[in-house]
Amino acid sequence: MYHPALFKGMNVVVTGGGRGIGLEVARQFLDCGARVAVHMGRSIAADRPEILDLAVAEGRAFLAAADFLAAQGVESFADVVRSRFDGLDVLVNNAGTMVGRFAAESLSDEDYRTVVQLNQTSVVEMTRAMLPLLRKGTHPAIVNTVSISARTGGSAGSSIYSATKAFVATYSKALARELAADGIRVNCVSPGTIATDFHERYSSREKLEATRRTIPLGRLGTAEDCAPAYLFLAAHALSGYITGQVLEVNGGQLIC
Numbered sequence: 001m002y003h004p005a006l007f008k009g010m011n012v013v014v015t016g017g018g019r020g021i022g023l024e025v026a027r028q029f030l031d032c033g034a035r036v037a038v039h040m041g042r043s044i045a046a047d048r049p050e051i052l053d054l055a056v057a058e059g060r061a062f063l064a065a066a067d068f069l070a071a072q073g074v075e076s077f078a079d080v081v082r083s084r085f086d087g088l089d090v091l092v093n094n095a096g097t098m099v100g101r102f103a104a105e106s107l108s109d110e111d112y113r114t115v116v117q118l119n120q121t122s123v124v125e126m127t128r129a130m131l132p133l134l135r136k137g138t139h140p141a142i143v144n145t146v147s148i149s150a151r152t153g154g155s156a157g158s159s160i161y162s163a164t165k166a167f168v169a170t171y172s173k174a175l176a177r178e179l180a181a182d183g184i185r186v187n188c189v190s191p192g193t194i195a196t197d198f199h200e201r202y203s204s205r206e207k208l209e210a211t212r213r214t215i216p217l218g219r220l221g222t223a224e225d226c227a228p229a230y231l232f233l234a235a236h237a238l239s240g241y242i243t244g245q246v247l248e249v250n251g252g253q254l255i256c
C-alpha cells in the first residue's frame, strides 16, 4: 500500500466505482487520504461494500448513480461532481463493459451504438465536462481504463469493445500532448484478464482456464493487482514525468 497521506486533501473522481476494478481503485484512493466521488452505474441500490457507506458517513466520499447510456447520463453525474468539488485533482474514467459478444455479421446498430457510447463516447464526454475543474486542481491527472484487447484485438465477439479501448488509448495520448501545457497528465491502465463480474458475464470457466494457462505468472489478475497502477499514475510524486503512456497490468499475458 502507498503512504496513507499520498492523496490527502485531494479530490478524486472514479467512474464505475461500485464494483470490480473501480471499487478497488476508489477504496485505495480513500485509504490514501483522498476525498472520492464514486460514480455507480445502475447499481447504486444493490449490495455494496460497507467501506463506501463508511466513507460517505465520514464525509470522505459521496456516491452518485448515472446511467452513461441514458441521454444526459454523463452530464448528470458531472453536475453532481461540480456541486461538491471546487477543483479536481484526479479523474479516473473506468466505467465500461463488453455489453455482449457480437459476431461481425449479426451486430445490430443498437448494439454497436451501445458499446461505443459506454466505452468510448462517455470517456470523451466525462473528460470534457471535468476539464474546467481539473484546471483548478493540484498537479492534475487523468487515468483511463483501457484493455489488453486494445492491442491484441481481443477474443471472439469483442471487436467493437476492443476497438473502443484502442480509441481511448489513442485519445489519451493525444490529450496528453494537448493538456501538458496546462500541467495535466493523461495516462491509461490496461488490465489483462482480471477476475471480476465482467468475466462472470462474458467468459466461460473453460475459456478462463485456457487463458490462465497462457499467462506467465500463472493466474488471472485481480482488482487488487490493478488498483496500485492507477494510484501510481495519478500521483505527481510518483509519476510526475510520465504522461501519454499505457501501463499494462496482465501477469505477462502480453509481452512485446
Ligand SMILES: NC(=O)c1ccc[n+]([C@@H]2O[C@H](COP(=O)([O-])OP(=O)(O)OC[C@H]3O[C@@H](n4cnc5c(N)ncnc54)[C@H](OP(=O)(O)O)[C@@H]3O)[C@@H](O)[C@H]2O)c1
Residues within 6 Å of the ligand: 015, 016, 017, 018, 019, 020, 021, 022, 040, 041, 042, 043, 044, 066, 067, 068, 069, 094, 095, 096, 097, 098, 118, 145, 146, 147, 148, 190, 191, 192, 193, 194, 195, 196, 197, 198, 199
Ligand atoms: N475484467 C477484465 O478482465 C477487464 C480487462 C480489461 C479491461 N477491463 C475494463 O475495466 C473496467 C472495469 O471493469 P470490471 O472488470 O471491474 O468489470 P465490471 O465489474 O463489469 O464493472 C463495470 C463497471 O462499469 C459500470 N457500468 C456498466 N454499465 C454502465 C452504464 N450503462 N452506465 C454507467 N456505468 C456503467 C458498472 O457499474 P454498474 O454495475 O453499477 O452499472 C461497473 O462499475 C471496464 O472499463 C472494463 O472494460 C476489464
